[in-house]
Amino acid sequence: xxxxxxxxxxxxxxxxxxxxxxADGQQVLCADNAWRGLTILESMPVDLVILDLQLPGMNGFxxxxxxxxxxxxxxxPVIVATASRWTAVPTCRGIVRSTSADPPSIR
Numbered sequence: 001x002x003x004x005x006x007x008x009x010x011x012x013x014x015x016x017x018x019x020x021x022x023a024d025g026q027q028v029l030c031a032d033n034a035w036r037g038l039t040i041l042e043s044m045p046v047d048l049v050i051l052d053l054q055l056p057g058m059n060g061f062x063x064x065x066x067x068x069x070x071x072x073x074x075x076x077p078v079i080v081a082t083a084s085r086w087t088a089v090p091t092c093r094g095i096v097r098s099t100s101a102d103p104p105s106i107r
Contacts, residue, residue: 003027003045007037007063008052008081017050034058038066041073053082 004026008014011032018028029046031037034055040046049067053060060080067073 001025001027002047003029005029005031005037005040005046005049007031007034007049007055007060009033009055010052013052034060034063034066037063041067041076046076049076049078051078051080053080 004021006014006017006021006028008017008030009032014030014032018030021028029040029044031040035058037049037051041049051060051063055063058066060082064078064080067076067078
């Protein structure tokens with residue numbers, strides 16, 4: 001069982017994803033904004049983050065930069081999700097380390 005952090009300001013998206021992951025036997029933690037997500041990461045071990053880019057306040061890009069600058073978190077796998085492909089592609093350059101089609105193992 002993996003511990004997965006879902007960071008998404010949409011309660012319906014967050015709850016749906018959490019339910020799917022829990023049905024698969026994963027432990028799921030949820031945050032409705034980047035600041036709460038970072039607080040969770042600093043307080044407990046997490047195996048994977050699923051991150052919405054379009055968050056209020058600190059957006060997903062700020063969240064990614066913060067974890068990349070933290071030695072304890074810089075190798076943490078993050079799956080980025082967004083409703084707008086036009087937001088993600090140009091601005092991810094220099095932030096995303098890998099675009100591998102192979103998902104990280106969570107079992």
